[in-house]
Amino acid sequence: MAAETPFSHRTRARALASMAAEPVDVLVIGGGITGAGIARDAALRGLRTALVDKGDFAGATSSHSSRLIHGGLRYLEQYDFHLVREASRERRLLLDLAPHLVRPLAFLFPVYRGARVPAWRLRAGMWLYDLLAAFRNVRLHRWLGRRAALKAEPGLRERGLVGAAVYYDAQTDDARLVLAAIRGAAQAGALVANYTEVTSLVRPDGRVRGAMVRDALTGEARTVRALIVVNATGPWVDALRRLDDPQAPPLLRLTKGAHVAVARARIGNTHAVTLTSPIDGRVMFVLPWGDLSYVGTTDTDDVASPDDVRASGSDVVYLLRSANAFFPQARLAPHDVICSWAGLRPLLAPGREVAASAVSREHRIVESASGLITIAGGKLTTFRVMGRDMVDRVARRLHELDGRPIPRRPPTDRVPLPGGETADLDVLVEAARAREVPEPTARHLVQAYGSEAAAVLNLVERDRALGRWRCGSGTCSCAGSTSSPRPKTRPSPRRAPSRTIWVSCSTGMRPAAPRRSPTTRSRWRSRGRT
Ligand SMILES: Cc1cc2nc3c(=O)[nH]c(=O)nc-3n(C[C@H](O)[C@H](O)[C@H](O)COP(=O)(O)OP(=O)(O)OC[C@H]3O[C@@H](n4cnc5c(N)ncnc54)[C@H](O)[C@@H]3O)c2cc1C
Secondary structure: OOOOOOOOHHHHHHHHHHHHHOOEEEEEEOOOHHHHHHHHHHHHOOOOEEEEOOOOOOOOHHHOOOOEEOOOHHHHHHOOHHHHHHHHHHHHHHHHHOOOOEEEEEEEEEEEOOOOOOHHHHHHHHHHHHHHOOOOOOOOOEEEEHHHHHHHOOOOOOOOEEEEEEEEEEEEOHHHHHHHHHHHHHHOOOEEEOOEEEEEEOOOOOOOOEEEEEEOOOOOEEEEEEEEEEEOOHHHHHHHHHHHOOOOOOOEEEEEEEEEEEEHHHHOOOOEEEEEOOOOOOEEEEEEEOOEEEEEOOOEEOOOOOOOOOOOHHHHHHHHHHHHHHOOOOOOOHHHOOEEEEEEEEEEOOOOOOOHHHOOOOEEEEEOOOOOEEEEEOOOOOHHHHHHHHHHHHHHHHHHHHOOOOOOOOOOOOOOOOOOOOOOHHHHHHHHHOOOOOHHHHHHHHHHHHHHHHHHHHHHHHOHHHHOOOOOOOOOOOOOOOOOOOHHHOOOOOOOOOOOOOOOOOOOOOOOOOOOOHHHHHHOOOOOOO
16 A cells, blocks of 8 residues: 555545644635645745635636746737746746646747738847846747748748747646645645635634635535635635625636647647737637647636636637638638637736736735735736745734744745656656656656656556556546547557556546546537537
């Protein structure tokens, strides 16, 4: 029997019991990337920390993103230089802190005659992008003439092509990034429990002093007492604030972003490609993901409940038409869509009328009269900074409450995320191969688990049953290869190596109950249902 880790379905029950038995310093509500970053920072400062989520960790927005760790080239158009500088720094740090999960990605941004963004402006923007990254991006951008651009990306429309910029950002596996941060929190002592919903706040004397939680697996209700309660519920932030104050004015402007994935061979892109949609001039992407390419995103105001967000037919048409305009030979049609996903951006409502795509991605911390501390806005990329800023506030409030010293900021800019304790992934792949693991599987294991890949192999060696495919439905989004999760993409027996290792799904502490996680349900929707 493997040694028990501080993060498993076995320890979930203990964590719940512990947070109900003894008050915590801080209760973080929401197990997306925002709550994960806060819990990790708080636990690393030595605070008694609890984190709960009503569903699966990363089950909501944080597994429905464009999966980019990026400076945000398009924010230059909004003169949001502070955000670009901050996000560029975070990109550089995350490439080091989680090299298995955050990988450099080359983007090609083609320019056409008469385009909304002319060549001179794009060239100036590229210099500024490199400058705001202190010239410490993966590489500096470079400019390609028309011929070189077509050579680099042969499927691009030739008519009107002037040239292209090549620049760099990074791509991640968003759900795994959240899990890594939550595991980091748990390793630092945080008590974490998914499928645990906050149903009301405890306010014995008018101050928020904890929450009532309901264990979705057993139906049991418990009280978690906390000196500070943090609301990190993303698109549910306003709903949670109304548990504290039914009259609380909305903080958020929710905008929906949708993606579709198609077989990469249908588009034939070799790079990530940045486009300005011919429909409305918005910046969007065609991004590689194994043998898939995904196209996104839309950015529209949405009034749907965060519990039921999906890509609509018009989202799909918009994305396919935009991609077809740049890759005319692809002729993508809705039946080419393998899956789609959509999420709501929990953006700060601006004080004035602006287009959905122009709403700032900065984050803000707001405290209610009764002490509930809410964080809104932000990005996957900047989660570490958001966590730090929130815990700075929490630490000050704790100091005011009981006079304890304010703990020093932990070095989250230097402490790797679990699995990130390596700079050289190829060495890890070679080590796995030396154990007779075939190359694609070795690479997959290293990209998913980093320096922990060897430990995964140890488990499989001890118990062969663990090496079997665990997602019977074939709709699992996280196991197997980095390509399509559909059964047809699993290696055929002909290609199967002598020892096939299919690693079980690891999107958190899944309940034993046969319930499909929101991640699975909404993310990989079958053909024709988009
Ligand atoms: C389409 C799209 C593309 C994006 N692309 C990028 C990108 O490429 N790069 C980037 O940096 N950012 C991107 N973003 C932004 C980024 O994804 C979000 O800012 C981020 O994921 C928000 O995380 P969160 O933790 O605040 O919210 P969520 O991930 O939604 O987490 C909130 C959690 O709170 C839980 N919760 C709610 N109510 C309760 C309750 N009562 N009790 C317990 N738990 C509760 C929910 O179950 C949920 O898991 C994108 C966003 C979208 C929508």
